[in-house]
Amino acid sequence: xxxLAPIPIYTSLSELYDNLGTAxxxxxxxxxxxxEFEKRFGGKPKYIARAPGRVNLIGEHIDYAxxxxxxxxxxxxxxxxxxxxxxxxxxxxxxxxxxxxxxxxYGPQAFAPxxxxxxxxxxxxxxxxxxxxxxxxxxxxxxxxxxxxxxxxNEYFASSSSAPPVPVDLLVTGSVPAGSGLSxxxxxxxxxxxxxxxxxxxxxxxxxxxxxxxALVGMxxxxxxxxGVNSGGMDQxxxxxxxxxxxLYITFYPKLAADPTPLPAGxxxxxxxxxxxxxxxxTAKFNYNLRVVETLAGARALARALxxxxxxxxxxxxxxxxxxxVKEDKEKPMSDAELRDVLVRMDKEIEALKxxxxxxxxxxxxxxxxxxLTGLSKEEFNDVYLSWVEVEATRFQLYKRAKHVFSExxxxxxxRDTCLQSPPDVFAKLxxxxxxxxxxxxEDYNCSxxxxxxxxxxxxxxxxxxxxxxGAGWGGCSVSLVSEDKVESFIxxxxxxxxxxxxxxxxxxxxxxxxxxxxxxxxxxxxxx
Numbered sequence: 001x002x003x004l005a006p007i008p009i010y011t012s013l014s015e016l017y018d019n020l021g022t023a024x025x026x027x028x029x030x031x032x033x034x035x036e037f038e039k040r041f042g043g044k045p046k047y048i049a050r051a052p053g054r055v056n057l058i059g060e061h062i063d064y065a066x067x068x069x070x071x072x073x074x075x076x077x078x079x080x081x082x083x084x085x086x087x088x089x090x091x092x093x094x095x096x097x098x099x100x101x102x103x104x105x106y107g108p109q110a111f112a113p114x115x116x117x118x119x120x121x122x123x124x125x126x127x128x129x130x131x132x133x134x135x136x137x138x139x140x141x142x143x144x145x146x147x148x149x150x151x152x153x154n155e156y157f158a159s160s161s162s163a164p165p166v167p168v169d170l171l172v173t174g175s176v177p178a179g180s181g182l183s184x185x186x187x188x189x190x191x192x193x194x195x196x197x198x199x200x201x202x203x204x205x206x207x208x209x210x211x212x213x214x215a216l217v218g219m220x221x222x223x224x225x226x227x228g229v230n231s232g233g234m235d236q237x238x239x240x241x242x243x244x245x246x247x248l249y250i251t252f253y254p255k256l257a258a259d260p261t262p263l264p265a266g267x268x269x270x271x272x273x274x275x276x277x278x279x280x281x282x283t284a285k286f287n288y289n290l291r292v293v294e295t296l297a298g299a300r301a302l303a304r305a306l307x308x309x310x311x312x313x314x315x316x317x318x319x320x321x322x323x324x325x326v327k328e329d330k331e332k333p334m335s336d337a338e339l340r341d342v343l344v345r346m347d348k349e350i351e352a353l354k355x356x357x358x359x360x361x362x363x364x365x366x367x368x369x370x371x372x373l374t375g376l377s378k379e380e381f382n383d384v385y386l387s388w389v390e391v392e393a394t395r396f397q398l399y400k401r402a403k404h405v406f407s408e409x410x411x412x413x414x415x416r417d418t419c420l421q422s423p424p425d426v427f428a429k430l431x432x433x434x435x436x437x438x439x440x441x442x443e444d445y446n447c448s449x450x451x452x453x454x455x456x457x458x459x460x461x462x463x464x465x466x467x468x469x470x471g472a473g474w475g476g477c478s479v480s481l482v483s484e485d486k487v488e489s490f491i492x493x494x495x496x497x498x499x500x501x502x503x504x505x506x507x508x509x510x511x512x513x514x515x516x517x518x519x520x521x522x523x524x525x526x527x528x529x
Contacts, residue, residue: 003214066319073242094164148192181471276475364395431465447473
């Protein structure tokens with residue numbers, strides 16, 4: 001299984017480049033990072049940690065319903081060059097970090113972890129906890145570096161008998177556009193976790209005993225919680241476990257698992273930024289957070305309509321609803337074929353979520369109607385579904401959200417089956433599924449926006465087999481499946497037709513529309529002594 005493989009450690013750049021994909025030229029960035037590190041810190045780096053961003057090819061807003069998704073690692077990545085500090089005669093605290101970033105807008109930072117307690121002398125079994133200040137209300141670039149460091153400190157330096165962490169110099173560069181829905185934050189946390197593991201010698205073990213990719217995913221998920229992100233694991237798994245020429249089929253029920261899905265030869269994905277940024281802090285109550293509540297409340301209402309057991313305070317998910325409907329054994333979950341069959345059936349079952357006496361064409365329900373559908377009292381409903389999140393809506397679209405989740409989960413399975421079978425019309429079938437996904441995101445989940453609708457339409461007119469939003473939506477990026485011989489002309493047509501691009505320079509356009517092939521996951525390059 002891919003998650004059980006060790007973290008790759010390379011000593012040959014040519015071997016490493018062979019695993020990164022071929023749509024981007026990687027050598028100049030790596031060479032520039034090495035040169036800059038030497039200029040700034042007086043010596044070459046000892047390691048470079050790499051973690052790619054990810055693009056979700058299909059399976060939007062269904063991970064928190066515990067259905068599988070189909071992302072892939074992109075060639076754009078975060079690189080962190082690092083080495084033990086060359087501070088010379090200056091006495092530094094244990095684990096002191098000097099962090100710099102090649103992007104001029106991010107200033108240099110220095111920080112050191114602090115022990116939360118000095119009660120260390122009792123015995124070799126004494127446990128110590130480390131602290132790094134991270135302001136989650138105003139996150140800065142170094143917050144994600146600290147988040148990665150946290151897990152390493154508390155996992156590997158918690159014993160009072162362990163040597164203290166070494167002082168570190170590090171230099172960061174990134175080609176994953178921030179705020180674009182390509183998981184630059186997860187890539188930064190993964191790369192920083194790897195950097196601190198490497199420089200402290202925690203990856204020096206033989207492959208048979210080295211930290212596994214699955215273990216790194218778990219660490220990175222916990223580390224990202226330090227910046228206030230309660231992740232389901234898709235972003236970290238895609239960044240860590242992905243392999244070249246394949247997407248990653250990630251499932252969450254009954255536990256996180258990941259398997260490669262080979263993509264057809266000649267498939268290139270073009271990512272285009274809509275240039276619309278959704279301010280999550282402002283819009284969450286009527287966008288993302290509202291969708292989470294609607295899907296969870298819809299799951300309980302549907303379970304009740306189907307006479308399925310639900311605990312009084314249980315936040316049952318739509319994936320668990322279908323499992324209970326067919327009396328699934330959690331120790332032996334449904335096969336993809338069995339899940340496909342029950343998902344087709346759900347198209348009829350969700351009729352129970354439609355309002356009974358609503359105005360013509362209205363598919364949503366009022367708050368009181370939603371509470372009644374769940375069978376809970378108002379106090380119980382508020383405790384289970386509203387006490388932990390703020391939402392705002394006049395009508396709650398339980399039917400439409402469930403329709404999207406079940407149909408999108410089915411499309412993920414169909415996408416994977418198509419890739420595995422690779423029929424003669426494979427591009428057309430994959431593209432059709434991507435287009436159906438965009439339609440469902442726009443009409444049933446209402447997570448698109450006019451700019452993404454326009455961008456995906458232009459993409460299809462420019463020759464894409466399929467085009468859809470990727471990431472949470474309400475802005476961010478689209479992803480389009482394009483034949484490799486059409487990529488250049490496709491990009492030029494989109495540049496010419498998407499109005500917001502006309503004000504950008506050619507240099508700026510390189511960052512907002514670019515091609516990528518599936519890349520390998522996170523790795524470390526070790527410089528030979």
